[in-house]
Amino acid sequence: MRIAGLAYPGKKIIAMFKTxxxxxxxxxxxxxxxxxxxxxxxxxxxxxxxxxxxGVKANAWDNQWDSDADFLGWIDEFLAEFWRILAxxxxxxxxxxxRLASKIELLTRDRFNVLNHIIWAKPSxxxxxxxxxxxxxxxxxxxxxxxAEHYGASGYAKGQPGYASKCADLRKNIFSPLxxxxxxxxxxxxxxxxxxxxxxxxxxxxHWFSSSQWRLPSFTDFNKLCELxxxxxxxxxxxxxxxxxxxxxxxxxxxxxxxxxxxxxxKQYDDLKAQYENLRRPFHVTADxxxxxxxxxxxxxxxxxxxxxxxxxxxxxxIIKSSSRPGDIVADxxxxxGSTIKAALKLGRQAIGVEIEGERYLQTVDxxxxxxx
Numbered sequence: 001m002r003i004a005g006l007a008y009p010g011k012k013i014i015a016m017f018k019t020x021x022x023x024x025x026x027x028x029x030x031x032x033x034x035x036x037x038x039x040x041x042x043x044x045x046x047x048x049x050x051x052x053x054x055g056v057k058a059n060a061w062d063n064q065w066d067s068d069a070d071f072l073g074w075i076d077e078f079l080a081e082f083w084r085i086l087a088x089x090x091x092x093x094x095x096x097x098x099r100l101a102s103k104i105e106l107l108t109r110d111r112f113n114v115l116n117h118i119i120w121a122k123p124s125x126x127x128x129x130x131x132x133x134x135x136x137x138x139x140x141x142x143x144x145x146x147x148a149e150h151y152g153a154s155g156y157a158k159g160q161p162g163y164a165s166k167c168a169d170l171r172k173n174i175f176s177p178l179x180x181x182x183x184x185x186x187x188x189x190x191x192x193x194x195x196x197x198x199x200x201x202x203x204x205x206x207h208w209f210s211s212s213q214w215r216l217p218s219f220t221d222f223n224k225l226c227e228l229x230x231x232x233x234x235x236x237x238x239x240x241x242x243x244x245x246x247x248x249x250x251x252x253x254x255x256x257x258x259x260x261x262x263x264x265x266x267k268q269y270d271d272l273k274a275q276y277e278n279l280r281r282p283f284h285v286t287a288d289x290x291x292x293x294x295x296x297x298x299x300x301x302x303x304x305x306x307x308x309x310x311x312x313x314x315x316x317x318x319i320i321k322s323s324s325r326p327g328d329i330v331a332d333x334x335x336x337x338g339s340t341i342k343a344a345l346k347l348g349r350q351a352i353g354v355e356i357e358g359e360r361y362l363q364t365v366d367x368x369x370x371x372x373x
Contacts, residue, residue, distance in 0.1 A: 020365050023372055025341050025351040029361040032333035032354045033074075036081045042158065044085045044352070045328035046093075048319050048340050050309060051075065053097030057308055061357070068100060076107050078333070083111045083150070085331075088157035089281040091323040092148045095120075095311070101144040112148035116293045120145060120315075123296055145295075147323075153281050163280035167273055172211045174269045178262060179214050185241040189232045199228040216262040222255050223248075282325050289318055305363060307337035316343035324349055338364040342371060 018029040028035055052062045054071040065071040082092055092112060096104045101117070108114055120143040130139050150157035154164040161169075172179075186196075186209050193205040200221050207213050208225075217225060229244035239245065246254045285291040297315040300306065316339045320330055326348040332340035335353035337360075344351040345368070355361040 018361075022365070022368050023345060024349075025345055025353065025368060027335070027338075027341065027361070027365050027368065028352070028354045029356070029358055030354055031356055033077060033081070035354050036078070036085065036333060039081075039085045039331075039352070041084055042087045043329065044331045045087050045090050046320065046324040046330045046349075047082055047086055047090070047333075048093040048316065048330060049332045049334050050095040050311060050336065051078065051334050054100065056097050056099075059308065068103070072100070072103055072107060075104060076110075079107060079111050086150065088150055088160045089153060089162060089279055090150070091281060091283070092146070093319050093323070094146045094148075096144045096146060098140045098142055098144060101146075105146055108146050108148055113151045113153065114146055114148045116145075116147040118145040118147055118293045118295060120295050120297065122299050124298065149281050161279075163276055166276045166279055170272055170276070171214070171269060174265050174272070175214050176211070178216070178258070178265065179211050181243055183209050185229060185244055188241045189229060189236065189238075191228065191232055195228060195232075196225070200224045216258060219252070219255050222258075223251050226251055278325075281323075282328075283323055285322055289322070307360065310337040311339045313339055313343055316340050317347060320344055320347050320349060335364060336360065338368055341368060345371065 017035055020027045052064075052071075054062060054065060054068070056062055065074065082094075086092060092108075094104075094108070105114060105117060122141060122143070152158075152162070154162055156162060156165055193209075196205040196209070197203050200217075202221070204217070204221070207215050208217050208221075226244045226246065226248075230240045233240035233245075243254055243258060290296075295315065295318075297312045297318075300310045300312055320340075320343050324330060327350065329350045329352065330340065330344040331352040333352075333354045335341060335355040338353055341351045341353040341364075353364070355364060
């Protein structure tokens with residue numbers, strides 16, 4: 001037995017488990033519920049895992065509970081640990097059988113924001129050979145995948161500011177000199193939103209005179225605002241405030257100054273916003289991959305030594321490409337044949353795979369090693 005030690009950002013776990021480290025993958029033979037407790041908080045970027053469905057397969061590992069309630073309680077223990085170890089901007093993909101999918105989704109929603117209940121509609125399977133006339137309900141030809149994120153992932157997840165909240169604060173801070181100039185001029189003359197919208201013919205007052213979605217008016221709109229502010233100042237017998245205190249002949253010059261300032265701060269904003277991109281939950285699909293919540297990946301065909309629940313390599317690669325970045329840590333706590341691990345390593349991610357069955361574990365370790373022979 002070796003001492004397990006996978007390097008996490010700034011941390012290291014030390015625990016006694018049978019472990020093999022292969023090219024950025026930590027493969028562990030252990031009870032997943034015991035091992036997962038050794039993983040640091042917020043350290044895993046993507047969990048893509050396929051727990052037992054209970055009562056679907058003849059194998060002992062799929063029939064170890066006395067009731068649905070016992071099985072669901074066991075699943076909930078994992079969900080609690082998934083919540084703890086998953087990074088604030090991480091993603092969870094959990095496979096379930098159709099029979100208990102709705103109950104597992106409700107459990108998942110207690111801890112996560114479920115984004116999709118994906119249907120894996122297999123184009124072939126046992127259902128083709130079943131005796132249709134003897135059926136008393138529709139044959140289950142699908143598996144389900146719950147795709148979830150932390151609640152508040154776009155703002156504050158697990159007490160940590162995310163991409164959206166950081167960008168909102170950034171915009172407010174960087175653009176504040178320009179925002180203050182416009183909003184102060186409006187307050188000085190007590191000009192209403194209705195006045196501004198009427199003068200410009202647009203519902204843009206909140207964009208030009210508040211911090212929420214501030215942007216610089218177009219030159220045409222700036223001219224209209226100058227006219228509005230100058231008329232209001234004249235009616236009150238007070239000086240017209242900056243930046244609207246210019247004659248018509250000077251509008252273009254003043255606007256050019258504002259536009260130059262806006263361009264400088266916008267570049268600064270865009271640069272910093274790009275640096276915040278890693279705070280955002282990664283997700284990317286195209287028209288060339290499944291982008292709806294119905295997937296039709298063909299199941300893995302039988303071969304000697306096949307795991308009964310092996311998932312297609314193309315499907316696991318799709319999940320990992322869509323919801324992680326190179327170098328991220330991808331975890332599968334029911335490793336089986338290692339489809340998740342193999343896909344993660346192929347795509348330049350780190351991986352954690354846990355398998356409780358010793359013989360299956362050794363077979364998967366050998367298969368992963370062969371990827372690098």
